[in-house]
Amino acid sequence: MHTAAATSTGERILDVAEGLVQTRGVNGMSYADISAALGITKASLHYHFPSKNDLVHALIDRYSGRFFRALASIEETETDAAARLRAYAHVYGSVLEGGRMCLCGMLASDFQTLTPAGQADVAAYFETNAEWLERVIAKGVREGQLSPTISPRVAAATLLAGLEGAMLVSRPFEGMDRFDAIASALLLALGVDDPRR
Numbered sequence: 001m002h003t004a005a006a007t008s009t010g011e012r013i014l015d016v017a018e019g020l021v022q023t024r025g026v027n028g029m030s031y032a033d034i035s036a037a038l039g040i041t042k043a044s045l046h047y048h049f050p051s052k053n054d055l056v057h058a059l060i061d062r063y064s065g066r067f068f069r070a071l072a073s074i075e076e077t078e079t080d081a082a083a084r085l086r087a088y089a090h091v092y093g094s095v096l097e098g099g100r101m102c103l104c105g106m107l108a109s110d111f112q113t114l115t116p117a118g119q120a121d122v123a124a125y126f127e128t129n130a131e132w133l134e135r136v137i138a139k140g141v142r143e144g145q146l147s148p149t150i151s152p153r154v155a156a157a158t159l160l161a162g163l164e165g166a167m168l169v170s171r172p173f174e175g176m177d178r179f180d181a182i183a184s185a186l187l188l189a190l191g192v193d194d195p196r197r
Contacts, residue, residue: 009038009040009044009048010048010049012038013034013038013045013048013049013055014055014058014059014062016033016034016037016038017029017034017055017059018059018062018063018103019100020033020034021056021059021103021106021107022095022100022101022102022103022106023099023100023101025106025109025110026052026056026106026107026110026113026114027110027113031045031046031052053115053117053118056107056114056115056118056121057117057118057121059103060103060104060107060118060121060122060125061121063103063104063125064104064121064124064125064128067091067125067129068128070091071088071129071132074087074088074091080140080143080145081136081137081139081140081143081145081146082140082145082146082187082191082192082193084136085133085136085137085140085159085187085190085192086187086192088133088136088159088163089159089163089183089186089187092163092164092166092167092179092183093176093179093180093183095167096167096170096171096176096179097176101167101168101171102164102167104122104125104126105164105167105168107122108122108126108164126160129160130153130156130157130160131156132156133155133156133159133160134152134153134155134156136156137152137155137156137159137190138152140190140191145191146190146191146192147190147191148189148190148191149189155190158186158189159186159187159190162182162183162186163182163183163186165182166178166179166182166183166186167179169182170182
């Protein structure tokens with residue numbers, strides 16, 4: 001059983017590794033980078049995460065859990081579909097504003113270098129997102145709030161891909177204007193009025 005100190009060290013390792021993956025990609029992150037950032041030995045890193053694959057699995061698990069808790073919070077605090085979609089886009093924007101990319105988006109760009117288990121984890125993250133969006137969009141259509149010209153399933157996949165892409169193409173530029181404009185256009189296409197509100 002891990003002690004509190006061991007758990008704390010494990011969390012610190014994940015914090016540093018997450019930042020590295022979100023800014024450099026998984027193939028731009030090494031145990032040497034984490035060791036140097038935290039001032040701990042590589043042996044200590046391997047104690048907590050025996051292999052890089054173990055570390056990647058833990059990163060996806062933690063990131064997904066946090067993201068899906070955010071979605072649950074959106075459902076609790078926002079009652080209508082338009083507000084939920086605005087809040088969803090804001091989650092992506094806040095990550096980019098912090099100088100980072102979506103962790104699973106970065107991992108998807110390195111997809112072929114992940115283990116089959118890592119690939120399955122990344123696919124599950126995106127599938128869960130798409131299913132959540134599809135439910136929100138379908139509800140909005142039923143209640144007359146949204147008016148997509150495509151099925152809720154395709155609209156969900158389009159919004160998800162669009163926000164991931166918006167992060168990517170906005171990354172080389174300073175500020176949030178480009179991301180905000182793309183996110184606004186994506187939401188307007190679903191019938192979400194005043195998406196920047």
